[in-house]
């Protein structure tokens with residue numbers, strides 16, 4: 001973990017972004033909106049940008065272009081957001097797979113890893129379209145897949161994170177408060 005530029009009063013909207021990373025179901029999309037409301041910043045989700053640009057849903061992009069096509073689009077979305085700055089940014093869980101994305105997350109903002117165990121992710125995503133809307137979890141053993149993804153990605157989340165926050169317990173608003181607290185303490189990690 002490293003430092004992040006801290007010029008200006010603590011509550012100013014900074015030049016960089018506040019990024020949320022973590023596995024599918026860790027609450028990135030839900031928590032980003034609440035953090036943004038608390039800080040008075042705009043927010044966005046790289047998955048929304050990708051879907052808007054493609055004119056297709058994520059399952060449709062995976063079906064038509066494969067995971068590699070999705071990753072290319074996700075990188076383009078992140079690169080654009082990184083140039084603009086000043087937002088709370090929910091990312092997709094696989095954003096850390098590309099080294100160029102990891103470099104952007106390290107250097108263009110403050111990145112928080114929302115840590116949640118796979119069993120809790122599986123519980124959350126088993127409701128509604130949580131599994132069906134995520135192609136990597138549309139498999140016979142989604143919990144096994146989540147465990148495998150965690151083993152592969154956890155070192156990458158830790159590599160990019162300026163702070164690690166538990167997203168396991170409490171409602172989304174409580175998790176958002178932990179993220180805001182980590183952001184206010186930024187610079188010392």
Ligand SMILES: Nc1ncnc2c1ncn2[C@@H]1O[C@H](COP(=O)(O)OP(=O)(O)O)[C@@H](O)[C@H]1O
Pocket residue numbers: 022023024025026027028029030031090124125127130167168169170171172175
């Ligand atoms: N702190 C939480 N406690 C319980 N459920 C949560 C929490 N945060 C998010 N969820 C639920 O988990 C599911 C996945 O959340 P989402 O924000 O889409 O995660 P991500 O963007 O990281 O995949 C949603 O149904 C959401 O309502």
Ligand SMILES: O=C(O)C1=C[C@@H](OP(=O)(O)O)[C@@H](O)[C@H](O)C1
Pocket residue numbers: 022023024025028029047058091092093094095133134135136
């Ligand atoms: O972990 C992943 O590789 C993915 C996570 C998803 O976003 P969430 O993490 O918001 O579910 C979405 O980008 C896509 O289905 C791939």
Ligand SMILES: [Mg+2]
Pocket residue numbers: 028029030045047090091092
């Ligand atoms: Mg999301």
